[in-house]
Amino acid sequence: MAEIQQKETGKKKKGAQKKMDIHVDFTPMVDMNMLLISFFMLCTTMIKSQTLNISLPSNEKKENLEKTNEAKDSEAVTIYLTTQYDDDHNVVDNTVFYYFGMPYVEVDEATGRIGTPTSESKAQGVVKAEKFLSNDHGIQQGIRKVLHDRNSEVLSRIDELKKEKLRPGSQMTDEEYTARVREISKDSTISRPVVIIKATPDASWESVITTLDEMQINAISRYQLENFGGMDSLLLNDFLVKNPEYGQPLR
Amino acid sequence: MGKVKMKRKSTRIDMTAMSDVTVLLLTFFMLTSTFLQKEPVTVVTPASVSEIKVPDTDVVNVLVSPKGNVFVGATGSIAAGDDGVFWSTDTLRRVALQLAVSDFNAKTGKRVQLTEPMIEEFAKMNMFGVPIERIPDFFAKNSGDRDDWLSGKNVGQGPLADVKETEVGIPLTPISYTDQEGPKETNEFQIWMRAYHNAGSDMLTKAMKSGKGIAVKADHNSAYETVHDVLDNLQTIHMNRFSVMTSLKNLETE
Structure with missing residues (x-):
């Protein structure tokens, strides 16, 4: 040749x-x-990075937002994030703490710590701990299960929609499907949770993103990142003193 | 028995076809490739299920290192915007640098002077993180040493030897100034973000407003505190919509 x-x-x-x-x-x-x-x-880079859109409330409007939160107590879920590091500052584990509605803060006189609630409704406000766990054969675990249960009404409707889309002979396009999912997750007639995410200063960035991700996975439309305040550290420390297996109390 | 005559064959292989194939492959890779952008600090982004791709054009990248050093860089458009003005990366960076420095000078009363070679060099930099006051010192370094310095190597040498490793990057230390409305506070990060926002590129300003034009990249191991400093500053200057960079996580395979 x-x-x-x-x-x-x-x-x-x-x-x-x-x-x-x-x-x-x-x-x-x-x-x-x-x-x-x-x-x-x-x-070359063949894989492009993904992005996650975040909108934070502007600094001035914060006070108003807190008022609206109080109004919808029953729907509120507050999440605290902590991270355990090893000696080389590598993340060992992330833990999620959460409570529903208003926190339970009644102090037990004998111990000086937050006591055990007496009624069902008050028990909602007790701080509990969970982990980030992925699905086990399609069944939710960890914090995903907690959020899934809180948002079950929206999610069951989305499931119905998914079934409808997957039914043979269905004419639904992908765009139509996503539009309807968005509509359902923003439907104010169904009870939907409001998730308030408060990361401790030591929490890893990964845990924050994972939490935001859980919002996407569980189709939660109302969530916000908020600053970790003094009240929050009191609540969390009380829990950590009682349950030392979840890490050292904060400074 | 008759002797079997072995025909001598040449061992030469014709490489023309092989060469054709390699040239084709080469062309493919050359045309499709986008080079890895040089970044001062390598960060591993956390994974998320979000499927929105990071934009190539009209974006301001904010890089937060695990130690809390902040770097800012911007990419311009590849075509003219709706108003018919074309803002290339080069032009955008040039204008933004001048805006940021003059804003800094106005607010602090300092006199940082830029020269044409500095602006030229700045426009070539993908990520920038030097205190504005020290920009002339930074460009007094050799171009090779500059990248080393940004990534925290040989920090105590040459010009800028007095800047510690933790002070590399854009400082978030507050700057107090007074304008018509009274005393106010800002910092260099805010000055930079405003400079890119106000540079005049219509496309970039729109993108920043919608949140697509600001991409915050932070390491998955870094503490929320460090990232929060940056997020808080963005909130202060009303850039409360932005995107964070993540890598892809597949929900099905979990």
């Missing part, structure tokens, strides 16, 4: 140069190309 054939034509003249077949060796060319290919393959 890379040769040029030359026919021997005519008689050989005296002193005529010996005819050679011209043959170009492509091996070095291939070598060089391979090197270049490997360079490009190693230096």
